Amino acid sequence: MLFNSYEFIFLFLPFTFFIYFYLLQKRLTVGARGFLVFASLFFYSWWNIVYLPLILSSMLFNYVIGNSLNENFKKAKVGKRSLLMFGVVSNIALLGYFKYSDFFIENINLALHSSLSLLHLALPLAISFFTFQQIAYLVDSYRGETKEYDFLNYALFVTFFPQLIAGPIVHHAEMMPQFANKWNLAKNYKNIATGLFIFSIGLFKKVVIADSFAEIADKGFDVLHVLSFTEAWATSLSYTFQLYFDFSGYTDMAIGAALLFNIVLPINFNSPYKALSIQDFWRRWHITLSRFLKDYIYIPLGGNRKGDFRTYVNLMATFTLGGIWHGAGWTFVFWGLLHGIALVVNHIWRSIGFRLPTVLAWFLTFNFINVAWIFFRAKEWDDALKVLSGMTAVETIKIASDMDMHPDWFIMVFVVILTLKTTVEYSKKAIYTPKTAFASGIFFVSAMLLTNHISKFLYFDF
């Protein structure tokens, strides 16, 4: 059940909404919360019910460990530090087993010329997200920063369906008080209006913009064997746009859906392609992930408190981990490394006091991000090199292409990413007039009409 599917929008979401508020109206607060957890688990199981026990046991395990860790209500007899280590390692082991086993075996085979068979484990949905959220919870419990939450609220924090599958990566400190807040227990039309507005824009971003660019990107990366200069640039830029509009659109839908239930999710994107440096980019792109990496990896490693050299090492380590978190493959590691290096360079520049004119800074930053995404997207190294070599083959600029490249799309999207504000920013303004109701309705309608678009492959070889 993706957010842009009919079953989510026309069945799951309205049913969940009405039953939840009906129960609240009847003063069945606990029942309503229980129902919301149940609905979220149903949503999770819709993909594959096999992993339901996994998320349940992960939740229970972390809740118990977290409670035992917290000084304020400590009953545990073991050393705190070892208990924390045990908790964190268990979480990472679970994630590692499902996500990285085959990658590990492949590399062993490569290094030792052995032929161990792969496990071919299907990746449990959302495991990367709920693992991270709960590790943060454990660490904070160890630091005594958590309160004694009741299990139902904790379960809601982990499973709440809008943020379960693809983030934002929420922090217990921003969620728990909201779940406990009595003011959130009645329908709120301001939130509903805001939620519908944000959801509509997000849906449009994903289905209309991202999926259209995906057709170009897929063709360039996965189908064509050789790319001319223009094809290669169209391919890489298409993916750069596809990824942003897909992910930020999906996040918008999550934020919008959560608002229907009076829950405010954190912002995840802040016009990232306006960034004027790589550091700036990481303050704007997948903000909740950067926040996690900073608070739970970079700072514990020592952050920038141990001299320049250690700062650089820490940056590289954090971003390499960030790379592998995105996917089990060397191309992801390489992508993380590239960003790590870029951040180090950025640091050194700034410490020298080197400044670039704004336009040039944007141009350099954007192009670096665009090139780095190639490695993020490519299924094989060869595909990445194919795109890169096309982008540098200026002599092929005149070659006619049978690829439908829609130059007008690119111009429009550049205007959009450089001039417009974020969906959430717009939603906070006094925009709730009949005109915007109609306009965002149209955004929603056009996305729904395009959801079942049958991609056309216009070639005629058979």
Add this chain to the structure above:
Amino acid sequence: MSKMKKWVSLWFITISSLLVIGVFNYVIDPYQQYRKATFYKVPYENEKELDAGLAKNFDYDSVVIGTSMMQNFNIDDLKNISGYKKPIKLTIAGSSVYEQNIVLSTAFRHQNVKNVLIGIDFLSYYGAVHRYKHGASSFPTYLYDENILNDYKYLISSDTLGRVFEIFTKKEKDGWVYDYSKMFEWRSRTQDKNVLSAVKRKWLDRKNFDNEATDEEKKLPYMKNNFDHNIKPLIEKHPNVNFTLLFPPYSILAYKTYEERGQLQNLIKFKRYIVSTLLTYQNVKIYDFQNADEISHDLHNYYDLYHYNKDISRIILKEIRKKDYIVDDVSTYAKISQKFLSNVANFNVTDDLFKEK
């Protein structure tokens, strides 16, 4: 009513236009899903979507199935030469055999089919048995099933709406085919062009020939599997239907390309597998036109390395009636296959081939 409540109501009123669009698409029904059109001419275009409606709601007793190699048989020729009473074409260019299976199964469910003419193209048989040519999102399976619940994908869709718009705005000169007897005949658009130079260009660019599957997916077990899953069961389930299978004549340049890649032996094995599997079936006849050197060695008959022109389509139908190229014996067929291999091996591609007559 508060301002926000009003906003929400207005938003819902706006999105209810989806329903209006759905009803509108249902009334026009551009892909003939619910009824045969009465108040506009059906253009025979977008076969992937249209075939579903044709299979369900048109009146026919004989079906042509296959890829673009099968699209240039004229409906009148199928009546006059092949003796089919009510023929229809449910071909899809470039289709995988799984897609062909979906189409043909739908036809069997809805009409009393007596004859089926199937063209067997190698590239339909590559890869997994449930392979869609361009991935699942490229094929409208929901049009072919009997499930009403997923029809919203057809009714509430910009593709459908766009099609309606095209139906009512296209002019005859835009090149759409409205003539039932010429349905899906793309060679009527390309036939008159002098295309020998195009054939030559394709030959020089043959590294891009038949490149949509990996070498792994082209292996013999995949091809056999595809045949076993997607064609054989349909033949077995319908013993009263006459199946005519044919291997269409590609140009000699296609065989040379297969040979260069070391694929030709495999393809011959695949053909022999089909022949040895089906020869005992009472309701099947097999014709192999790939041995027709008089067709395949003359490049004037071709549009590229595979596609012959419409005259050849007509010749094929006549030859089927004459039974010249029928395959009726396994051991004879083995000899013919050997001869074919050596013919290809001994053939030299020279510049003379590309000279205009």
